Amino acid sequence: MSELVFEQPLNEKVRNYLRLEHLAEQLDTHLQQDHQQRCFSPLLSLCELSERCDFRSELLQDINKLLMHLKTPAVQASLCQHQWQFFQEQLTLARELLQHPERPGVQLKRNRFLATIRQKLTMAGTCCNFDLPQLQYWLAQPWDERQQQYQQWVSHFHCLLHPISLLLQFTRMSSEYRQAVAHAGFYHDNSPNNLSLVRVKMDASAGCYPTISGHRNRFAIHFVQFDQQKHSQQTVQFLLATCS
Structure with a gap:
């Protein structure tokens, strides 16, 4: 069986970013193949989220922070020249697009269809x-x-979804997986740094899945047996990444 990756955000901002990333993945799936009316669910969910929250100001702050972070010697040493240049160019372009006065998706709100x-x-x-x-x-x-019309609708949110993809990509790159063991189905840990994302990678054949909770610099993982839907008492080996 294949490996599964489970992610748990440890703050509301990353929680929103992951939800928007998930919608972006669904949009891309519907752009590649005709799924009939199912294509409207992620599009309309994205419309609703963008109306409820203006993510631009927070995104601009995060982009500016990351651009400053890219200038530090430690980051420059950890990235190859191609990676560093990619993030520098893409984030700079994303910052320019986000400064448009109109909120993403507002034109779709006026679409009667x-x-x-x-x-x-x-x-x-x-x-x-x-x-x-x-x-x-x-x-x-x-x-x-x-397909062409759907692509046009989706393009209204590109200025929002692309920088979120970049920020999450960099966040995931900030930590490598390490071996971890949950005794009696439980694992917990602390970090001296504020964490934003916990990632668990495990084999699907283990027959269980993790439920992750935490905040800032601490977290706990309970493994649940899928068949019985109750806490596992087994020793579970998995891979763990804690991202700042």
Whole structure:
């Protein structure tokens, strides 16, 4: 069986970034293949999140911090020239795009077709042609035309999703996996530094999964037997990465 990676954010900011990254992955999946009306779920979720929270100011702060961090000798020594140049160029470009005065996705809010879909899909079982004839019409269009239009809708959020991808990529690179053992299905640890993300990698054949909790510089991991849905009493070996 394959290896599984479980991630737990230790602050609200990284929690939001991971949720947006997850939506971005779903958007990309729907762009590659025709999944009919399922493509609207991540798009409309992204619209709702961007309306509820303006992530730009926090993203700009994080981008500026990372750009300053890239100038430190320790970071320059840890990255190859190609990696350093990649983050420097991409983050600088992302900062420029984020300074646009209009909030990402605001134009989609004025799209009458998407507004109708959004209103109806919040109700259970409303994908019938008599509920949403405009959706049935749209789905009947050639896939390449729908794909192009979907790509255009998604592009409104590129200025938001791309820097989040860069920040999370750098966060994950900040720590390498190390061997760890959970005795009687439990593991806990502390760190002298503030942590933002805990990552657990394990083989799916172990028959259990981790539930991770924590805040800042401490965390705990309980392993749960999937079949019985209760805490495991077994010794579990896994790989652990703690990212600042």
